[in-house]
Amino acid sequence: MRIPALLATVAVTAATIAGGAAPAAADTVTSTVNxxxxxxLHHNSATVIYERVDGAVNSVKIISLQAFSGKPDCVWVEWNDPKDVGDGWTALNSEPPCHGGSMGETLNRIIKAPKDHQLKVRLAAYHDGGIEVIHKDLARL
Structure with a gap:
């Protein structure tokens, strides 16, 4: 009776030690830009959560974003896309929150640029119905 119980204890202990000795999965480091x-009334804000793409030069994965608009404004969160032929900025949010609204999106979208192009995001607030940027904030990724 004692030998089977001892063998079972040894087996459980060995499994626990082996499990603890196994390499842990690498933790992905996320960063936040506010x-x-x-x-x-024109106070607008956004939070972008992102992580670096392992092994890729100048690439990040935008995990999620949250945006809040001022009462008379609409807000876009944009990145400086080197392939954009317009003003050089591409929207990350699918729709802008407007008139004091908010929105959140889980994107899991990779953005990348050549190694000499610094990746940036900006919050751009527009008057509803207009195209003029009234307020903006810019941050490097």
Whole structure:
């Protein structure tokens, strides 16, 4: 009776030690960028959560974003896309929150640029119905 119980204890202990000795999965480090622009009714903000793409030069994975607009504004979170032929900025959010609204999106979207092109994100607030940028904040990734 004692030998089977002893063998079972040894087996459980060995399995526990082996499990603890196994290499842990690498933790992915996420970073957060907080953006704010404007004051009073025009106060707009956004939070972008991202992580570096292992083994890739100048690439990040945008995990999620949260954006809040001021009462008279609409807000876009954009990145400086080197392939954009317009103003050089491409929207990350699918729709802008407007008139004091908020929105959150889980993106899991990889953005990348040539190694000499610094990746940046910006919060751009527009008057509803207009194309003029009234407030913006810019941050490097």
């Amino acid at each position: 953006l704010e622009a404007g004051t009073g």
